[in-house]
Amino acid sequence: MSTVTRSASASPCMALNGIIDATLFPLKSTKDVVNLFRRALTSAIEPDLTMLSIVVGYIELSLTTGEAAAQAAQAALASNGDVIMGNSVPFPVVTHELIAGLYKKFQTILSVVDKPKPHRQATREIIKKVSDVIWNSLIRSSYKDRAHLQNLYSYLSGNKLDCFGVALATTAGCQLLGYKDVRLAISEDHAWVVFGQKHVESIEVTWHGKGSEDKRGQDIGAGIESGSWLYLGGLAVVCERGMEVAAICVALNISLSANSDCVEVAELQQQLLWLLYELGHLKRYPMALGLLGELEEINRTHRSISCEQLFREAIESARSFYHNHHVYPHIFQGNYYNRLVKYREAFAAWANAADVIRLYTYQCRDDEEIYKELLDIANELIPYIMKTESSGHSARSILRDAEVFANLLRFYDGICQWEEDSLTPILHIGWAKPLVNNITKFDYDIRSQVVIKLPEDIEAEQAAALEAKKESSQEGNNNNNNVNNNTLSKKDEKTKSELPTTLADLTAACGEKILNPDFLLQGGGQPFAEQKQQALGAADSNNHKKEAITSTSTTTTSNGSGSNAASQSEASSEQEQREAKLEQSKQQQAVDDYDPFEIMLKRPVITLYSQKMKGLKDLLLAEKLNTHAISLQVTAQSVASRKVRGVADSRQAANVTATITAIASGESSTAAAAGGGGAAAGGGGATGSGDSIAATRPKRRRE
Structure with a gap:
């Protein structure tokens, strides 16, 4: 990706007083647009949402609409409707006169709204008035699911916006007026505005749904309280300025038609999102990470970061910052695995999406x-x-x-x-x-x-385990001096109790344990293999202890002198007994933990x-x-x-x-x-x- 170097004394990228730096224009290529966004995002002055939205909106509509774009869409459909196609429309030249003229027009539209006094924050009435001005200047029609209506160029050139476009225009208008505390809030299918010192106050500035019912001025609290996915339980993406620029880039629509996309707009969107990614503005924006992952899946441009990693980052972002209340990151990942014919992973991702919904x-x-x-x-x-x-x-x-x-x-x-x-x-x-x-x-x-469990079953198991733990703790306190003896006797009792006494018990236990072949063929020994292994382990342990004791006794007898030799032999005997007990404990633990059915089936x-x-x-x-x-x-x-x-x-x-x-x-x-x-x-x-x-x-x- 190209970079731009400039001296510290260079003029800023833009000023929010209507004066746009003419030296940045004209823009003749994707590289020029990316450089413009880089300077806007790294300048000491916050990025101007109005100017950036007009620039990318003009490029988007020039490449995807109009007669030349329509002919390119027809050609793409005739060749292969499922492939992203380049179109024959040349990259539009973005001039300073064009952007400055539309910028001035937006200022004129907003001139009826009072500018704030120094350090004055926005109020609900001010934001409502800005949205009223934009709303009343729109062409009276519903633009739900219409493409290319999410930028200020569409508004200033044709008075058309969809519901996201109205929210973006309201946020950009408040910024242009000088209200710095107004921020864009975005869920997975809706947008509104937050304001105030801590951005905790909210206001609807647009509509949602097939109709154009007016929601402007309302608080979003009712939507959150209803439990609707539309508001993500109050865990929507609340944007800083860099994230609002990311929202402008995400809103770029690359569609030429229902079955073909414009490769030039897709390339521009992809490079702008990578710029925002590198500057850290996508970290808290799961939808933007998922979109970048899809673009990388189509056309790999980054050497070290794959589309699969981006999908994982989107999920991690939703989990880290939004308590896993976003559904689309999991759907992005599941659909990606489905396209790769990794069906097991796809089912798991779709199930994770259902866990969110x-x-x-x-x-x-x-x-x-x-x-x-x-x-x-x-x-x-x-x-x-x-x-x-x-x-x-x-x-x-x-x-x-x-x-x-x-x-x-x-x-x-x-x-x-x-x-x-x-x-x-x-x-x-x-x-x-x-x-x-x-x-x-x-x-x-x-x-x-x-293994299917129900919540009430889990609660009962937890209660039983807690009760058992309490009883065990009480028994441990009452019999603190005989812990080892009690443990051994309990193990013996457990072993005896596990032996089946009737044919019915034996039959029932066959579904959980492996039968001992010697018991089946000869009728002797333990009925189950793990009991046989346990018995053999105990016998081997006893033999080791006997050998250790015998060896110690022989050594003591042969020396026959001195208390030092006797004490050394006793210490040696005690050490060997400890080691024998430890080995026996390890063998017993291995027998208890071994469950061949669990290993084989992984239920x-x-x-x-x-x-x-x-x-x-x-x-x-x-x-x-x-x-x-x-x-x-x-x-x-x-x-x-x-x-x-x-x-x-x-x-x-x-x-x-x-x-x-x-x-x-x-x-x-x-x-x-x-x-x-x-x-x-x-x-x-x-x-x-x-x-x-x-x-x-x-x-x-x-x-």
Whole structure:
């Protein structure tokens, strides 16, 4: 990446009084634009959001819209619609006159708002007035999901902005007026403004959703309290100036059409994000790190940092600074692994995404974008993977991996918990059919390896362990003088108690321990291999102790003189006995820790938290899947415990669960088989459209 050197006495990059340094222009290439941003970010004066947004907005629209750009998009579509294409439009020349003229126009629009007195901070009324001015000058139309409307060039040249663009314009307008405490706040699908000395006060300055309902002036507290993903539980990205410049770069839209992108705009965006990365402005911005990872996946430009590392950094940023409340970093990573055909890693990443979404309560209108992402994973990507992996069904298939099945359950458990307490259900029959079909792909011997726990089970185990610890501590205090003897006697009692006394006990224990071959063939010895090993270990230890004692006695007798020799032999004998006890203890510990089944199977353990998935526990682990009961449980509307003023209707949920249990236990095997066929057929229908899914370029969404 090119650099620019300048003397300390050089003129600043820009001034926030309308005077833009003419020596920086014209900009004729990507290199020139990157140099402009570098000087803005490293200058003693804070970067001017208005000027930078106008510059990149002009370049973006020049390369992606207009007649020449449309012809380039048609050519890209005719050649290969899934590949990012360069276009025939030359890089636009950005002149000082163009930028200064639009900059002056923005100042004129904002002239009706009073400038602050020295050291005066912004108020809710001032910010509302700035947003009113911008809002009232827009063309009256909804621009939801329209491209190239997130920059100030679009606003100043055509009076068009989407909701993010309005938030950015409001922040830039407050900066231009001189209110330095106003900052942009960004969630994963929305933007607003924070202000005040500690940036704890917030205000809506735009709208969200398909319509253009006015939210301006409202506090975002109500959205946070509702548990909506749109506000990330109050853990959105609150930007400093460098991060606001990063937001301008992230907002660059590289699309030429629905199926082709402009390589020149993508290159500009990639180089600007690397500049911001190197200056440390992306450290607290997970979405920007994920976007840079996608750009690097398409076109590797950095030698030492891979796209996979960037995806991991995005997740680490979300965990470190936002308590893992951001969903998209995990989706970025899961989709990346899916494109690399690393399906095990993809399932784990998608399950991690579901673990984040379970923290929120589903809001139908506000959560539309993340709903579409999760629906795409559940009903398109996963069924396609299942269909691909089921052909041939090799030993290396993910369908022979219990951990993959556990992550599949964790993914659906997160979505079911997201649905709980929501006024709008999520899991209708369109979700249930692919879910049932995916589960049926795993054989019983794989499903049975997963250890499914419930929160109440874990609480009971913890309580029992705590009680046992207390009892052990009390016994230790009461019998402090006989600790060694008690330990030995307890081990003997444990060994005796583990010996099966009846055929039923022996049969039950066979599922957990390995039988001793000598016991089976000759009828003698210990019934289980580990008991035999334990007995042999004890015998060897006793032999070692006897040999040590005999050797010591012989030495003492042969010397026959002097108390020094006797004391030395006694010390030697005691040392050898200690070593023998230590060896015996190590052998016993090895026997106790050895669990061949745990080593062979590596059984994954998961905890189900949602009411729907907890009700499926027994059905999921049954040898023959009752697909009808599973589908009924998933789509039961009342199982999603709706709350009225915080009180759940638990009786209704219990009635539905009891009905499903009765169906599961009462149906014949014939009916179950018929239900399984129907559900499988339905799932196959869901995967039919998945044939078109291929590992092509990453898919990026813009607000």
